[in-house]
Amino acid sequence: MTILILNKEMMPVVKEQDVVPFRNRVKEYATKIGMGLVNQTKLITAASELVRNMLKYGKGGKVYIEVVSKGRENGIRLIFEDKGPGIPDVSLAMKDGFSTGKSLGLGLPGTRRLVSEFDIQSVVGEGTTVTVIKWKNG
Amino acid sequence: MEKIPILRMGPFLLVTIQVDLYDRLAENLEADLVQMVSKTGAMGVLIDISAVSIIDSFMGRIIGNIASMSKIMDAETVVVGMQPAVAITLIELGLPLKGVQCALNVERGMDLLRAKIALNEGTPDDYFDTE
Ligand SMILES: Nc1ncnc2c1ncn2[C@@H]1O[C@H](COP(=O)(O)OP(=O)(O)OP(=O)(O)O)[C@@H](O)[C@H]1O
Numbered sequence A: 001m002t003i004l005i006l007n008k009e010m011m012p013v014v015k016e017q018d019v020v021p022f023r024n025r026v027k028e029y030a031t032k033i034g035m036g037l038v039n040q041t042k043l044i045t046a047a048s049e050l051v052r053n054m055l056k057y058g059k060g061g062k063v064y065i066e067v068v069s070k071g072r073e074n075g076i077r078l079i080f081e082d083k084g085p086g087i088p089d090v091s092l093a094m095k096d097g098f099s100t101g102k103s104l105g106l107g108l109p110g111t112r113r114l115v116s117e118f119d120i121q122s123v124v125g126e127g128t129t130v131t132v133i134k135w136k137n138g
Numbered sequence B: 001m002e003k004i005p006i007l008r009m010g011p012f013l014l015v016t017i018q019v020d021l022y023d024r025l026a027e028n029l030e031a032d033l034v035q036m037v038s039k040t041g042a043m044g045v046l047i048d049i050s051a052v053s054i055i056d057s058f059m060g061r062i063i064g065n066i067a068s069m070s071k072i073m074d075a076e077t078v079v080v081g082m083q084p085a086v087a088i089t090l091i092e093l094g095l096p097l098k099g100v101q102c103a104l105n106v107e108r109g110m111d112l113l114r115a116k117i118a119l120n121e122g123t124p125d126d127y128f129d130t131e
């Protein structure tokens, strides 16, 4: 089934202070489509992880916040786009506990568990794009 | 600059996190708390997160750091008031929160701290009954 974009907005995220306003924006959209509190919390937590990765590893970038629909289901799609160094081995990066930043290595695998749909594209030397969708009831 | 207040309550320190922490604020809190524990000789730290709507791996790490540093200085940490949606999300995210105990609210958190301290010191439970 095709996914329709009902609304689209772009936010640059280039510094730590951009994180909280970005999260608030995601929350506004999620509230607007009537997403429940638990799904909202999962979506915003996932968004927070991905935006931190973008800042820490991707030198910042931009995020598209979209209201999308598939059939009767509405949802929020977030596209995180950076022009950082890229990820040499994406399947390794998706493993629980893998980190090149001496961290917990939870961000990517944890995010995948929190959202309804997850996609990551990365090219070394060109950048990384992570796309997630959380359906209102998903 | 914004700061998160740390209150002294008898042998404990109480931190109420009201805003969604951004990184600098969280790191300052970590440093302030550790300093307060050493200055006051507090035996326990209560972190009230009932107003916090998001805990990501960064926030989780800050809480874990506070707990392990307090432990080194012989103080226990208890996190109180975690919202159910936050708890569900943390489990799916897979955040371990190692060494961090949770309680439903501040009163229960204090009970838990008293019990833990009594256990650590081998003192009877009524040692803290000053009411
Ligand atoms: N946008 C990105 N650009 C380049 N590399 C990235 C990007 N996002 C993630 N990575 C790489 O993937 C690894 C795993 O990311 P993940 O978010 O799972 O863990 P982490 O950020 O290292 O730790 P945590 O998120 O638990 O603090 C990172 O250590 C980093 O090497």
Ligand SMILES: [Mg+2]
Binding pocket: A049, A052, A053, A106, A107, A108
């Ligand atoms: Mg990460």
